[in-house]
Amino acid sequence: MTDQIEMAELHGQPVIKLQTPDGAVALISLFGAQVLSWTPAGGEDRLYLSPKAVFDGETAIRGGVPVCFPQFGELGTLPKHGFARKQRWEVTNTRPGKDFTLVTLRLVDNEETRALWPHAFAAEMSIAIGAGRLDIEFEVENTGDTPFSFTAALHTYLKVKEVEAVRIEGLRGLEYRDCVDGNTPKLEMNTSVIIEEKVDRIYHGMPPALLVHEDHRTLGIHAENCPDVVIWNPWEHKCANLADMPADGFRHMLCVEAAVVRQPVELAAGESWWGRQSLVAM
Ligand code: TA6
Secondary structure (H helix, E strand, O other), X not given: OEOOEEEEEXXXXXXXXXXXXXXXXXXXXXXXXXXXXXXXXXXXXXXOEOOOOOOOOOOOOOEOEOEEEOOOOOOOOOOOOEOHHHOEOEXXXXXXXXXXXXXXXEEEOOHHHHHHOOOOEEEEEEEEEEOOEEEEEEEEEEOOOOOEEEEEEEOOEEEOOOHHHOEEEOOOOOEEEEOOOOOEEEEOOOOEEOOOOOEEEEEEOOOOOEXXXXXXXXXXXXXXXXXXXXXXXXXXXXXXXXXXXXXOHHHHEEEEEEEEEEEEEEEOOOOEEEEEEEEEEO
């Protein structure tokens, strides 16, 4: 490990801390390969981590960037959002650069994953910070000799000052599935999407860039190879039913998730797939 990359603990769980020479910092939990916090140089943390998140090495951590794999949500027979967020990943590579710092974590099938999903795979999360950006690349390889398919998401909890003041730009013209209205297909007509109630939508067709505006700052979101984007805020009632969220937590978070949901990824033996999400602080 170096000055830019060190092992640390957060609430008793192992995390890897990345820093860049210009002062950006990120914390990544080995449990779930989950980015828990990202503070661009000279800025504030841009990710929401619930103050009531559970760090017991078994429960999914509420906040940051959980990875949903090999199933998004309840669209299949696996536990919700699959198992990757509840597995311990191994650090396989670290790279401190002059203006970036990178770590790669790896998860391969094991007894527990095979009991749920009988496939041989190798998954890698590469997380890099620097120049006002957080880049997360997720790669999956079929290491077995039979094909499999999966859905996935980088379930990013953005930290916002006041969710009702947020404007999301870039979704206009996209079809979406409205999960709070019986999964009805709809068309986004608004140039700026605002959040004033429970929202759970799967938009089809990730735009080249999404902008999340707040009064005092903007975040750009760019995804590659992730054809869907999920927007989620539980709002007051659902939030009250989440034991690991404070009652007013919904006001300070907004999930914008690069995802592959409508059309599952099909991988033949030996094939691999990757998807990437970049957040750019502005
Ligand atoms: O991505 C949105 C979603 O699928 C919602 O339906 C919501 O339940 C959320 O994920 C959180 O899921 P979790 O299992 O982490 O409570």
